[in-house]
Amino acid sequence: MYDDKAYTSQLITEIKKEKLNLSLMEVCGTHTMAIARSGVKKLFPHNLRLLSGPGCPVCVTSQGDIDAVIELATKPGVILATFGDMIRVPGSNSSLQEAKSRGADIRVVYSPLDALRLAKHYPEKEVVFLGIGFETTAPAIAITIEEACRQHLQNFSVWSLHKVVSPALEVIFSDSEITVDGLICPGHVAAVTGIDPFIKLADKYKKPCVVTGFETPDILEGIYMLLLQLRNSDARAEIQYQSVVKPQGNIEAMQVMQKVFKTVPSRWRGLGVIEDSGLAIKDEYCGWDARTKFNIPEYEVQPVKGCACGDVLKGKIVPHQCALFAKVCTPLTPVGPCMVSQEGACAAYYRYNSAETRAN
């Protein structure tokens, strides 16, 4: 299906015909990278803007949360297990990588189940898994917590920084300074949640939402489906990525997520505190909640001078409009999380658009 060059060029031809001034937002870091890598933006007419939204869990994690995790990682007897995505993200003064170089026992794992194995292997240590990610990832962590509970594994816990996507999208749609005409919705989040959250968004804010896959023809088809709706003044939620996303989502994944986690207010970088947007571990599983086990204070958020990641995450500016972009802030010396994360909008811009942005 992905070799269908004729179909891809048909889609591009149709999209090029668009005359309306429109801004479409993708809200998934994997889309950010896939769109940048494909180069399709350069083929679109100037009246069609593609914006990156708050779709990278690493990028939206607040600095205060990272500072707290660094403190946790430096406690004696703790092994902090984390996905590799988090290791270089700067807190106020340091990162997990720097903490590791100063002697903290921080291990990069591929799966939360690897962290569970670490806990079995080091019964004398406290293994804490740093839970981060949206609905795509949270069920895997929920299953792991259930498994730890079943095995009575007392030296394992999770520090949850999990977030859910749709409350942040409500913030974007409610902000009068941000113009978004349609949403390219995250395919793998929807694989878990189903289409319901996007139907609610489309109905409430009268904006079309299309759950989209990640190959270039998928993305073009998703964009074209949005344009067709906008030309007809429709505002529905549709699934382009039907090979994976069922309308009802993954019921097992939703059930285990709801069994282990409850929604709480959560701070998003650039967006502030959003009600019901965080996932905290329920009291029944408090024995595996690192926030209960360890006494870590709340850290205040110190704004980073000049860093405009917040505005980038809201789609108010594109990365090269930040004064630090490609000057002070580069992938080797990242200032903000959108440059650190491989799926951050700034990293994608730097890698795939840097020649043209430097010329501007």
Place this chain on the structure above:
Amino acid sequence: MCLAVPARIVTLLPFNMAEVDVNGNMVEVSMKLTPRVQVGDYVLIHAGFVLEIIDDVLARDTMSKLEELQENVR
């Protein structure tokens, strides 16, 4: 971070685990989020778990012709 990788189920293992083929690499993953998985299924894996089964027929159909898309909104 929500990246998921396609794989094929090769062997079903005890404790709801499966051996999957990811581009020629054999990896063990958990099937607890997708208990209906069968040997030979194409799946998406994420963080060591099978996230969803890929519907091969729909995968082909998704790339429907432009006319079909245009019909939908008429």
